[in-house]
Amino acid sequence: MTDTIAHAQILDTELERPRLTGQLAETWKTESGLWGALSTVDHKIIGRRYITTAFVFLLLGGVLAILMRLQLAGPEQRLIGPDRYNQIFTIHGANMMFLFAVPVMEAMGVYLVPLMVGTRNIAFPRLNAFSYWMFLAGGLVLWISFALDMGPDVGWFAYVPLSGPQYAPGKRADIWAQMITFTEVAALAVAVEIVVTVFKQRAPGMSLDRIPLFVWAMLVTSFVVIMAMPAIMVASTSLILDRLVGTHFFNPAEGGDVLLWQHLFWFFGHPEVYIIFIPAVGMVSTLVATFSRRPVYGYLALVVALIGTGILAFGLWVHHMFTTGLPRLGESFFTAPSMAIAIPSGVQIFCWIATLWEGRPVFKTPLLFVIGFIVTFVIGGLTGVMVASVPFDTQVHDTYFVVAHFHYVLIGGAVFPLLGAVYYWFPKFTGRMMSERLGRWAFGLIFIGFHATFFPMHILGLEGMPRRVYTYQPDLPWHGLNLFASASAVVLAAGFLVFFIDVVMSARSGNLAGDNPWDAPTLEWATSSPPPAYNFAHMPVVSGAHPLWEQPGALNVADGLHTDRREVLVTAITTAAPQARESSPQNSIWPLLTAIATSIMLIWSIFSPWAVVWGSIPIAITLIGWFWPKGTPEDEA
Amino acid sequence: MRIVVSLVCIVTLCGCQREERQLRLDPPTAAALDGIALMPNKIGGAPPQIYFALDRPYETNAYNLSQGKRLYTWFGCKGCHGDGQGGIGPSFLDGWWYYGPETVSIFASIRDGRPHGMPAFRDKMTSEQIWQLAGYVQTIGAYSAKTAAPSRNDDKQTRPAENRAPAAILFNEGPTPVHPDQGPQP
Numbered sequence: 001m002t003d004t005i006a007h008a009q010i011l012d013t014e015l016e017r018p019r020l021t022g023q024l025a026e027t028w029k030t031e032s033g034l035w036g037a038l039s040t041v042d043h044k045i046i047g048r049r050y051i052t053t054a055f056v057f058l059l060l061g062g063v064l065a066i067l068m069r070l071q072l073a074g075p076e077q078r079l080i081g082p083d084r085y086n087q088i089f090t091i092h093g094a095n096m097m098f099l100f101a102v103p104v105m106e107a108m109g110v111y112l113v114p115l116m117v118g119t120r121n122i123a124f125p126r127l128n129a130f131s132y133w134m135f136l137a138g139g140l141v142l143w144i145s146f147a148l149d150m151g152p153d154v155g156w157f158a159y160v161p162l163s164g165p166q167y168a169p170g171k172r173a174d175i176w177a178q179m180i181t182f183t184e185v186a187a188l189a190v191a192v193e194i195v196v197t198v199f200k201q202r203a204p205g206m207s208l209d210r211i212p213l214f215v216w217a218m219l220v221t222s223f224v225v226i227m228a229m230p231a232i233m234v235a236s237t238s239l240i241l242d243r244l245v246g247t248h249f250f251n252p253a254e255g256g257d258v259l260l261w262q263h264l265f266w267f268f269g270h271p272e273v274y275i276i277f278i279p280a281v282g283m284v285s286t287l288v289a290t291f292s293r294r295p296v297y298g299y300l301a302l303v304v305a306l307i308g309t310g311i312l313a314f315g316l317w318v319h320h321m322f323t324t325g326l327p328r329l330g331e332s333f334f335t336a337p338s339m340a341i342a343i344p345s346g347v348q349i350f351c352w353i354a355t356l357w358e359g360r361p362v363f364k365t366p367l368l369f370v371i372g373f374i375v376t377f378v379i380g381g382l383t384g385v386m387v388a389s390v391p392f393d394t395q396v397h398d399t400y401f402v403v404a405h406f407h408y409v410l411i412g413g414a415v416f417p418l419l420g421a422v423y424y425w426f427p428k429f430t431g432r433m434m435s436e437r438l439g440r441w442a443f444g445l446i447f448i449g450f451h452a453t454f455f456p457m458h459i460l461g462l463e464g465m466p467r468r469v470y471t472y473q474p475d476l477p478w479h480g481l482n483l484f485a486s487a488s489a490v491v492l493a494a495g496f497l498v499f500f501i502d503v504v505m506s507a508r509s510g511n512l513a514g515d516n517p518w519d520a521p522t523l524e525w526a527t528s529s530p531p532p533a534y535n536f537a538h539m540p541v542v543s544g545a546h547p548l549w550e551q552p553g554a555l556n557v558a559d560g561l562h563t564d565r566r567e568v569l570v571t572a573i574t575t576a577a578p579q580a581r582e583s584s585p586q587n588s589i590w591p592l593l594t595a596i597a598t599s600i601m602l603i604w605s606i607f608s609p610w611a612v613v614w615g616s617i618p619i620a621i622t623l624i625g626w627f628w629p630k631g632t633p634e635d636e637a
Numbered sequence: 638m639r640i641v642v643s644l645v646c647i648v649t650l651c652g653c654q655r656e657e658r659q660l661r662l663d664p665p666t667a668a669a670l671d672g673i674a675l676m677p678n679k680i681g682g683a684p685p686q687i688y689f690a691l692d693r694p695y696e697t698n699a700y701n702l703s704q705g706k707r708l709y710t711w712f713g714c715k716g717c718h719g720d721g722q723g724g725i726g727p728s729f730l731d732g733w734w735y736y737g738p739e740t741v742s743i744f745a746s747i748r749d750g751r752p753h754g755m756p757a758f759r760d761k762m763t764s765e766q767i768w769q770l771a772g773y774v775q776t777i778g779a780y781s782a783k784t785a786a787p788s789r790n791d792d793k794q795t796r797p798a799e800n801r802a803p804a805a806i807l808f809n810e811g812p813t814p815v816h817p818d819q820g821p822q823p
Binding site: 081082083148149150161164165166169170171172242243244245246248250251252253254607 | 655660784785794801
């Protein structure tokens with residue numbers, strides 16, 4: 001094995017097409033069977049796993065949401081007790097943010113970015129495998145602890161002192177804090193991979209102004225992840241230290257600071273919203289262009305808006321803390337970017353409308369979800385501008401108005417585009433089309449169910465109904481709207497059920513899609529559906545932002561890569577001129593073993609600080625195995 | 638597969654006990670908790686049957702122990718016993734129990750009072766609260782830390798928190814015992 005790698009010398013120029021694809025398939029293949037599944041580093045297999053797992057978590061979190069709606073359907077219901085309810089709303093929030101929304105967006109990037117930039121695998125493929133296993137372990141920690149009646153019950157934000165050592169007995173808050181560590185490690189790993197893939201592995205000719213907008217969005221998101229996530233890891237680790245070994249980060253009596261928690265949390269927590277939202281707008285830009293049959297209007301403006309959103313995302317965390325008694329000047333200062341972030345969002349909305357206006361829109365299911373997104377997100381954005389104003393926010397803080405607002409921006413702003421994107425890319429993932437008829441049903445039920453569920457919550461909030469209450473008294477005027485919202489939630493759930501049925505049925509027996517069923521312009525449609533293990537037989541060469549529209553029929557390609565070892569083409573960061581042939585790692589079981597060792601250490605460290613000492617030994621062993629020199633020759637320039 | 642399922646079930650059962658939060662006891666359960674059988678000298682005895690039926694929740698359950706810690710402050714235990722290091726009243730932290738280390742003895746001490754100044758809390762607290770407090774007081778003097786023990790409070794720190802096993806630290810401090818009556822072995 002080592003021998004063949006060391007003496008890689010068969011170039012793709014020397015081979016005829018059938019022998020070339022045969023040899024590439026052999027070089028890049030994932031063995032069948034359990035061992036192959038556990039050791040694969042193929043970004044498509046890992047991406048598909050990631051997406052599927054995230055949707056399973058969406059389903060589980062949705063069940064919790066339905067349980068909460070059933071409990072709140074009437075006053076003084078006895079379906080769920082207060083303690084269980086606390087766990088349910090915490091796990092619903094933590095699950096949806098950390099185990100569904102962020103991972104699913106990163107997973108779409110893991111699958112699509114290498115294809116869209118025309119390379120054969122993501123950068124650091126083993127890290128990618130590690131990332132998935134860490135994410136899976138984090139999800140299992142949260143849900144198994146819930147099954148054991150020790151699920152976190154401190155809210156998805158886990159404010160101290162309520163999550164601190166004095167007021168959160170047991171290990172529930174620690175489970176939350178450590179679940180954060182799992183998902184943050186996973187997210188940071190993917191972010192690094194995507195940054196490197198986008199900067200160094202683009203197809204020759206794909207200069208910065210020709211990068212697909214979804215790839216731009218994933219790039220900006222990855223930078224936001226890299227800058228935001230360390231804050232929460234510091235916060236959650238400090239919390240565990242406070243709780244387990246009695247440090248005083250958040251103990252005011254010993255010089256700690258309670259408000260520090262909120263600053264650290266929201267310095268991550270607000271960019272988190274944009275980590276979810278920016279990929280979604282990247283998807284929308286892609287879908288709008290394809291279904292309007294024209295290049296998207298204002299490419300430059302859209303890219304600048306993405307970057308602007310990413311930067312402003314770090315300037316408005318304090319608007320979550322307007323009622324904590326901050327200085328007036330601070331409040332005003334953070335009101336300004338909170339309102340200013342509406343500008344890049346507005347720019348994008350107008351660009352999309354202009355694209356649709358000037359194009360010949362084809363109203364397939366993906367575009368329906370885009371329309372649903374624009375309507376819903378604009379409403380959510382308007383309430384966002386409302387709560388950015390301090391006096392209004394003081395009135396509605398911790399009420400159902402805020403619940404309505406963030407479900408509008410998160411479901412409207414991210415889940416609608418995501419569902420559209422699933423309908424759009426499903427043929428690429430599986431080779432089969434999803435049902436147009438069921439898709440329209442799913443869209444209709446989800447759109448109507450969503451608005452009927454969440455719009456009344458604005459009114460409930462204005463009427464003073466607080467968040468996170470497990471029940472309310474019969475003499476309060478909230479009964480009717482709550483019952484209506486609960487009934488509508490059933491419609492919303494039915495819509496998701498239709499969607500899931502459509503996914504399962506289409507994956508088994510949908511119509512065959514062909515390479516490019518939507519006549520879309522970006523590179524992922526240049527290969528077969530689903531793509532072969534090596535993605536592209538020859539490296540595509542692009543000369544515009546829409547290669548498949550500009551070079552219909554056949555793409556220009558570059559050759560000169562070895563076929564008997566895994567090689568990717570490294571290109572320059574701005575011009576994407578070819579620079580080097582870089583080897584890409586083989587399949588390996590070590591990422592899984594490292595993830596298992598890391599998981600054991602992280603979970604053990606909830607119970608004993610010594611876990612960090614003894615638990616790091618297996619991690620060191622697995623890392624040594626992972627990086628053991630393979631005798632691979634140096635990369636060729 | 639069967640092994641995995643049965644393992645999950647076992648873990649589930651253990652987990653349930655340790656972290657469960659019984660916010661309101663059934664009235665018959667609450668009443669039965671009062672029925673301890675003490676030895677004639679009022680030291681040691683048997684907790685009521687229900688105590689074992691509930692699987693000794695006041696010694697191992699994190700929520701009950703933490704409730705006990707709050708009751709310790711709320712009912713003025715600190716006035717005599719300090720933060721566990723003693724004062725007018727005896728210390729708990731040294732792990733030396735005048736009436737034995739069993740929870741049922743501590744329950745009896747709190748409920749009925751003891752000579753030389755320990756008042757009875759029979760009419761001030763419910764039986765459940767007394768059990769919670771007794772479990773917590775026992776934890777203060779535990780020789781090895783319980784994982785379910787409470788952590789530090791958001792106050793000035795005068796000693797390591799309960800989950801750091803301070804009693805064990807005190808025992809290992811050296812040749813001179815902390816408590817004069819304690820002797821070389823607890």
